[in-house]
Amino acid sequence: MAPRQPQAVGRLLRVALVCRDLELRAGVHAALEGEHSIDMVATGECGQALPLVRASAPDVVLMDFDGPGVSAPERCRLLARYAPLTRIVAIARHCDDEGLLRSALRAGVRGYVSRSAGVAELVSAIEAVAEGAMYVGRGAARLMTGLVSAELQSAEHDALSALTRREREILELVARGYDNRQIAQVLTLADKTVRNNVSSVFSKIGVTRRAQAVVRAREAGFGLS
Template sequence: MTPLTVLVVDDQEMVREALRAVVGRREDLRTIGTAGDGEQAVELAFALRPDVVLMDVRMPGTTGVEATRRILTHWPHPDHPAPRVLVLTTFDHDEYVHAALRAGATGFLLKNSHPDELARAIRAVAGGEPALAPSVTRRLIGTVTALPAALLTGAPRIRDARERALEALTERELEVLLLVARGRSNAQIADDLALTEGTVKSRVNRILTRLGLDNRVQAAILAHEAGLLGLRSDRVGPDAERHGQ
């Protein structure tokens, strides 16, 4: 297996070396460069063409948000896909989350996350799967669900179609949707439900398709609106498999 290549960006050398060490301990990951500011991050991303950029948000000069926007907007290699950007920060303030996602970041993780969680997030974003810290997911849900219902759910016809689609989901698919709404990654959902990660990924994609949604955050918001977060946690686990596939 060819390792996923990672560019580490942070203005503190100690943090860069710590992140390099975390990446280097995984056989399927490899650091191909480090950058100490946003300008260097853009230059190295263009030159090295990594699979994933671990991007700090708060840096002097060009911020991580601006660097992310420039990398993804001005990617100069039409024959090579642009890297996925996983934003790392000490802060989970809404302004950073929203700005990073608007700039095109695929994931947002706090720097105090466990090394295994960071490694899983790198793999997830490399595969195009959004990776959001649970606290970030909760904040996004809270922010969006505070909007007027008309802005949240769209036209009545779309809303009705999604309600019918929710009713058509199997028990197992509802359990997967519930765990997505709680900010669980595919790997964590697989552990919770005694499934393979590939099976979970397939079911998440099927759920998004059935509900006419683009991503996991939209799915989490819909689950919140539908009251699924009120389901008892003891309905989520290996024994629940008998209720639906």
């Protein structure tokens, strides 16, 4: 895989690669290491996924979805639980397998590409999921558009259902554009309490930035009244 032309970027995206296939791992690592928007911070075997990600704190992890031992979906669920700020891109042998894609989405995967994907597609997937979007490779997108939409809506509904009454009140105010100080005044709460609740809300709905939280909240009907 030949590196793409440099593009204008801000902070480099920290990327980890977890793959059982030594040849694939070496090829992907070499290709992405030449990308000017990416910092390859860690590479390892499938069984090292959780400690490797927790030690290197990547923005995105490329995960071999055909690894042995613990099932790939279970490995992804563990990462989603213990490293919630890291987005997962699955690299799958069969990109047109509906059951595999469904299990990937349910396991918290945000990107899904074929092993045969070129470097441009890998970078597109990494950049998309790092921004909070979903990315599905061309081979799966043609078949799974409806499935992806349904699974994402279900996941977002579950995340919002997990919010406490207080967290829903805070998300409503975040969606209306209130900052933490204003939320504290409206709800008569300490600044630290608001900060803690805002962090909890962001974690539960799967965002890291306030702008992302506003978009997610308004899509769910918050802040519109």
